[in-house]
Amino acid sequence: xxxxxxxxxxxxxxxxxxxxxxxxxxxxxxxxxxxxxxxxxxxxxxxxxxxxxxxxxxxxxxxxxxxxxxxxxxxxxxxxxxxxxxxxxxxxxxxxxxxxxxxxxxxxxxxxx
Amino acid sequence: xxxxxxxxxxxxxxxxxxxxxxxxxxxxxxxxxxxxxxxxxxxxxxxxxxxxxxxxxxxxxxxxxxxxxxxxxxxxxxxxxxxxxxxxxxxxxxxxxxxxxxxxxxxxxxx
Numbered sequence: 001x002x003x004x005x006x007x008x009x010x011x012x013x014x015x016x017x018x019x020x021x022x023x024x025x026x027x028x029x030x031x032x033x034x035x036x037x038x039x040x041x042x043x044x045x046x047x048x049x050x051x052x053x054x055x056x057x058x059x060x061x062x063x064x065x066x067x068x069x070x071x072x073x074x075x076x077x078x079x080x081x082x083x084x085x086x087x088x089x090x091x092x093x094x095x096x097x098x099x100x101x102x103x104x105x106x107x108x109x110x111x112x113x
Numbered sequence: 114x115x116x117x118x119x120x121x122x123x124x125x126x127x128x129x130x131x132x133x134x135x136x137x138x139x140x141x142x143x144x145x146x147x148x149x150x151x152x153x154x155x156x157x158x159x160x161x162x163x164x165x166x167x168x169x170x171x172x173x174x175x176x177x178x179x180x181x182x183x184x185x186x187x188x189x190x191x192x193x194x195x196x197x198x199x200x201x202x203x204x205x206x207x208x209x210x211x212x213x214x215x216x217x218x219x220x221x222x223x224x
Contacts, residue, residue: 036213043117043203043215044156087155093210099146100171101213103156 004088006107012082014113018075022088025069030092033064034101035073037084044087044103047073078111085109116140119204119216126198126223134189134219136204143208145187149173150201150218159202162187191221198223 005023012018024033034049048055048062050071055062061074075082087106117138126132138145144163148156158171162181176195181187187206191198201220205213 034212041201041220042217043205044213045215046212049211099144099161099205099207099213100158103148105153105155 004090004104006088008105009108011110011112012078014080014111015077018078018082018109018111020073020086020107020109021070023070024090027068027090031090032093033062033071034089034091035062036087036089038087039084080111080113083109083111117204117206117214117216119219121219124219124221128223129193131190131192132221134191134202134221136187136189136216137185138206139185140206140208140214142206144206145181146205146213147179147187147189148203148205150203156203159189
């Protein structure tokens with residue numbers, strides 16, 4: 001899997017957009033970008049994934065640069081419940097690969113009132 | 114509701130004892146996984162199983178054992194050979210290669 005780099009921590013004001021960056025400069029052509037988050041003392045939760053196009057779902061948006069060397073997860077209107085550790089993972093698709101994702105240290109996002 | 118159940122939430126054992134952590138899923142997922150998480154760190158893969166009666170070692174399998182006799186169940190045994198067993202243990206499952214579904218973990222403390 002390609003190595004990812006995330007800032008260790010970020011703050012965001014409640015109601016504002018939270019923009020979480022991830023650098024994956026060694027990403028291969030067949031590797032996707034996945035985002036998960038982990039609220040304290042719970043299991044991680046899948047958020048979104050993408051290959052090269054921008055993606056949006058009910059939880060977040062994912063913006064991937066044209067060269068695919070970095071991406072940004074956007075939470076459009078952060079709430080206190082979005083306080084969590086956010087993991088950026090890069091890996092190929094394939095039936096044997098989901099569970100072998102590398103969860104690094106992630107970014108601790110703190111949403112403040 | 115479908116999901117993954119890990120029990121118990123907290124587990125305490127004396128050093129030298131084996132302990133088995135339970136993981137049950139009713140999602141009808143083929144693949145199941147066990148991870149270990151230490152404070153302030155990410156997840157490390159212990160064992161995984163793609164199908165009943167088959168499982169593979171992950172990155173840190175030493176001192177652990179698993180079984181997969183039923184599709185719904187993937188118990189993890191932490192043996193006395195595991196040098197630092199105190200950790201947060203997470204079980205997950207997947208049907209496709211897109212997303213993992215996690216349980217809420219078991220926090221094991223060995224003294």
